Amino acid sequence: MSVREHPAAPPPQAPPTATGGRLRTLLTTERARPEAVRRHPWAWRLAVGTVCFGAFMGQLDASIVTLTYQPLRTEFHSTPAGVEWVSLAYLLTLVAFLVPVGRISDVRGRKLMYLYGFAVFTAASAACGLAPGLAALVVFRVVQAVGAAMMQANSVALVTTSAPPGKMRAALGIQAAGQAVGLALGPTVGGALVSTLGWRWVFGVNVPIGLFALVAGHYLLPRTRKCAAGSRIDxxxxxxxxxxxxxxxxxxxxxxxxxxxxxxxxxxxxxxxxxxxxxxxxxxxxxxxLVDLALLRTQRLGPGLLAGLCGYLVLFGPLVLVPVELARRGGAPLTTGLVLTALPLGFALAATTAERLLPAGWSDRLRSRFGVLGCLAALALLAALPPTAALLPLPLGLLGLSLGVFVPANNALVMRAIPTSSAGTGGGMVNLTRGLGTAVGVAAVTLAMHLVPGDAGAATAALTMLAFAAVALLTTLGRGPGE
Missing domain, CATH: 4.10.860 (DNA Excision Repair, Uvrb; Chain A)
Incomplete structure (x- = not known):
C-alpha cells in the first residue's frame, strides 16, 4: 500500500484544531499595518484620523439621542423619566467601564480592543434602531455603551502612541476637533432624521460609519508597541x-x-x-x-484630571442652559440649534489651529492656563448678558475657542505623566473625567435653574460654571515647571 494512502501525520482531528487555532489567533492578536502605510510620512495622521471616527460618533450620539425623547414617548407610551433612561443607562455604563477596559487594553492590545469596540457599538446601534420596545432599547443602549467604552478608553492612548513626540498636542487637538464636529452636527442631523425618516435612523446612521471605520482601523491603526505586565484584572x-x-x-x-x-x-x-x-x-x-495611586499623586496627573473634569463640565453645561432659556423666551428649535453651534464650532476651530497660532515656545501648562482664562471671561459674559439669541453666540463662541485651546493642552499634560505601557488606563481615566464632567455639568446647571427660577437662573448657572473654571485655573497654577 502506498504512503499516500497511510499518512503518518497529521491525525484526522488536527485540521479542525489548526483551523480553530488560526481563528483564535486572528480574533485575539493585533495585526500589523501594511508596510506601505507604516512607512508613509502621514502614517500618524492616518491613525489619528481613524480615531476621529470614534470621537465623532461618540459625541454625535451624545448630542443626537435627546432629540428622540418625544417620539419615543409617543410610540412607547412612556413617561419623561422612563425615556430619560435611554441616555442615563448609556452614560452610567460608559463611565463604569472606561477605566477597567483601559486596563484590559493595556494588557491585551489597544488596537484590538478599539476595533472590537467599533464592532460592538455598530451592532448595538443597529439593534437600537430595531428595538421593539423601550425596555429593549435601554438594554441595547447598555451594550452600545460597552462598545463606546472600548473605543473611548483607547482613543487618547492610540493618538498619543501614534503621534511623534513633538506632534502629540496637535494630534490631540485633531481628535478634540472630531469630538466637537460630532457635537455640533448632532442637533442638526438628529432633527433632520427624526422629522423625515423617524427616530430609529438616529441609531441607524451609526452603522455605515462604524463599518467604514472598522476597515480603516484594521489597515491604518498601529499595533500596541508596549503592553502592561500581567493578565489578571482586579x-x-x-x-x-x-x-x-x-x-x-x-x-x-x-x-x-x-x-x-x-x-x-x-x-x-x-x-x-x-x-x-x-x-x-x-x-x-x-x-x-486598576489605577496606580502613586501616579495620581504626581504634580501633573491628579490636577490634570481634575482640570479636565471642570473643562468638560463647562463645555456641556451650556448645552442644557441655552435650550431651556431660549425656549422660555419663545425661541424656535432651529434658532436654538444655530445658537448652540457657536460653542462646538469655536472648539473645533481652536483645537485645529491653536498649534499654529499660539507661540511655539508656550508649554502645555501655559496653554492650559491661557485657555482657562478665556473660559472665565466667556462665562462672565454669559452671566452678565441677557440670554437672548442675538447675544448668546458671542460668549458661546469665545467659550468654545478657549476650551479648544485648553482641552488638548491639558490632555497632553495628563498623557505625558503616564507610562506608555499604561496608556490605555490613562486614556480611560481621561475619558472618565469627560463622562463625569458631562454628568456633573448637566446636573449642576439643571439644579441651579431649579433653585433660582426666572431670569436670574441663567446667571446663576453661568456663575456655577465659572466657579468650576476657577478650580481648573488653580490646577494650572499649581503644576510644576517644565511641563
Whole structure:
C-alpha cells in the first residue's frame, strides 16, 4: 500500500484544531499595518484620523439621542423619566467601564480592543434602531455603551502612541476637533432624521460609519508597541469603581429632578462615597491595581484630571442652559440649534489651529492656563448678558475657542505623566473625567435653574460654571515647571 494512502501525520482531528487555532489567533492578536502605510510620512495622521471616527460618533450620539425623547414617548407610551433612561443607562455604563477596559487594553492590545469596540457599538446601534420596545432599547443602549467604552478608553492612548513626540498636542487637538464636529452636527442631523425618516435612523446612521471605520482601523491603526505586565484584572476593584460612579451619577440625576424623592439623592451620594473610599483602599493594597495611586499623586496627573473634569463640565453645561432659556423666551428649535453651534464650532476651530497660532515656545501648562482664562471671561459674559439669541453666540463662541485651546493642552499634560505601557488606563481615566464632567455639568446647571427660577437662573448657572473654571485655573497654577 502506498504512503499516500497511510499518512503518518497529521491525525484526522488536527485540521479542525489548526483551523480553530488560526481563528483564535486572528480574533485575539493585533495585526500589523501594511508596510506601505507604516512607512508613509502621514502614517500618524492616518491613525489619528481613524480615531476621529470614534470621537465623532461618540459625541454625535451624545448630542443626537435627546432629540428622540418625544417620539419615543409617543410610540412607547412612556413617561419623561422612563425615556430619560435611554441616555442615563448609556452614560452610567460608559463611565463604569472606561477605566477597567483601559486596563484590559493595556494588557491585551489597544488596537484590538478599539476595533472590537467599533464592532460592538455598530451592532448595538443597529439593534437600537430595531428595538421593539423601550425596555429593549435601554438594554441595547447598555451594550452600545460597552462598545463606546472600548473605543473611548483607547482613543487618547492610540493618538498619543501614534503621534511623534513633538506632534502629540496637535494630534490631540485633531481628535478634540472630531469630538466637537460630532457635537455640533448632532442637533442638526438628529432633527433632520427624526422629522423625515423617524427616530430609529438616529441609531441607524451609526452603522455605515462604524463599518467604514472598522476597515480603516484594521489597515491604518498601529499595533500596541508596549503592553502592561500581567493578565489578571482586579474584579473587586471594577465592581467598587462601577458602584461608586453609578451611585454618584444617579445621585446627581435625582438632585437635578430625575423623579425619585430627594432623600434618595443623599442615600446614593453616601453609597458613592463609601464605594469610592473602598475602591481607593483596594487599589492601595492590590498587587495589580486598576489605577496606580502613586501616579495620581504626581504634580501633573491628579490636577490634570481634575482640570479636565471642570473643562468638560463647562463645555456641556451650556448645552442644557441655552435650550431651556431660549425656549422660555419663545425661541424656535432651529434658532436654538444655530445658537448652540457657536460653542462646538469655536472648539473645533481652536483645537485645529491653536498649534499654529499660539507661540511655539508656550508649554502645555501655559496653554492650559491661557485657555482657562478665556473660559472665565466667556462665562462672565454669559452671566452678565441677557440670554437672548442675538447675544448668546458671542460668549458661546469665545467659550468654545478657549476650551479648544485648553482641552488638548491639558490632555497632553495628563498623557505625558503616564507610562506608555499604561496608556490605555490613562486614556480611560481621561475619558472618565469627560463622562463625569458631562454628568456633573448637566446636573449642576439643571439644579441651579431649579433653585433660582426666572431670569436670574441663567446667571446663576453661568456663575456655577465659572466657579468650576476657577478650580481648573488653580490646577494650572499649581503644576510644576517644565511641563
Amino acid at each position: 474584579g473587586l476593584g471594577v465592581l467598587l469603581l462601577g458602584g461608586s460612579t453609578t451611585a454618584g451619577l444617579l445621585a446627581l440625576s435625582v438632585a437635578s429632578g430625575l423623579g425619585p424623592p430627594a432623600w434618595t439623592a443623599l442615600l446614593l451620594a453616601t453609597a458613592a462615597v463609601a464605594a469610592g473610599w473602598a475602591f481607593l483602599r483596594r487599589q492601595a493594597r492590590c498587587a495589580r491595581p
